[in-house]
Amino acid sequence: MKTRIFITALLMLITYSCTDWCRLTSDDKDWVLDEYKSLNYLENDTKTIKVKIDTQFGANFNNEHFFYPKGKEWGKSTFYIRDSLYWILINSSACQNKGGILVFTNTKFNHYDHPVAVFSYYKDSVTNNTSSILGKEYKNCFVYQDSTYIKNLTFVKNYGIVKIEFRDGYKLELIP
Numbered sequence: 022m023k024t025r026i027f028i029t030a031l032l033m034l035i036t037y038s039c040t041d042w043c044r045l046t047s048d049d050k051d052w053v054l055d056e057y058k059s060l061n062y063l064e065n066d067t068k069t070i071k072v073k074i075d076t077q078f079g080a081n082f083n084n085e086h087f088f089y090p091k092g093k094e095w096g097k098s099t100f101y102i103r104d105s106l107y108w109i110l111i112n113s114s115a116c117q118n119k120g121g122i123l124v125f126t127n128t129k130f131n132h133y134d135h136p137v138a139v140f141s142y143y144k145d146s147v148t149n150n151t152s153s154i155l156g157k158e159y160k161n162c163f164v165y166q167d168s169t170y171i172k173n174l175t176f177v178k179n180y181g182i183v184k185i186e187f188r189d190g191y192k193l194e195l196i197p
Contacts, residue, residue: 043093043116045078052113052120052144054098054181062193063155069196072100074181093117098181103191110136111181118144122165122176140165142176154183157197 054060057074064070076098097112106127113120120143123136142163150162152175162183163176175184183195 042080043114045094045096045113045115048144049094049113049115050096051179052142053096053111054100055096057098057181060100060181061196063196065190065192066194070193072102072193075099102185102193107187109182109185111176113144120144122174122182124167124170124174126170137170138165138167140167140174140176144178152177152183154194155197159183 053076054074055076055078057076059071059073062070062072076096078094078096080092080094093115095112095114097110099108099110101108108125108127110123110125111120112123119141122140122142124138124140125135126137140163146161146163148161148163150160150164152159152162152164154175159175159177159180161177165174165176166172167174170188171185172188173184173186174182177183180195182193184193186192
């Protein structure tokens with residue numbers, strides 16, 4: 022019995038030591054909102070609201086090759102806006118230059134199943150886009166538009182979404 026436990030533990034140790042793990046760097050984490058529990062936004066130019074931020078980290082394990090499995094860490098920040106009618110997910114993965122911003126809506130037919138808009142960003146991009154929002158200037162902004170839901174979504178590393186305006190006129194701007 023002790024021999025079986027020893028052999029099992031030894032095989033697990035050998036398998037784990039042969040695994041190629043991609044670990045999140047501090048730069049990877051800067052793309053998600055790890056250091057925030059909530060953010061304050063100006064809603065429709067009239068009132069201040071606090072949006073709760075939920076950030077999670079995890080790892081995926083890919084066993085394509087039996088003797089050399091691969092794994093990578095990931096992070097995601099989600100927040101709900103407009104009385105949970107919409108929620109947004111920002112993700113970042115280790116060993117990948119690309120991340121994403123996904124917009125979901127809770128409609129009669131959707132129920133958060135699939136994103137209604139997906140926007141990609143590249144971590145090593147220098148966009149040279151500058152936005153001034155509520156008196157603060159943000160550099161290297163990623164600015165997106167969507168024909169159905171999003172009129173303007175401005176995303177900045179370390180700040181997250183600094184401005185979002187929906188096609189129906191609803192708008193949030195990050196309060197500095």
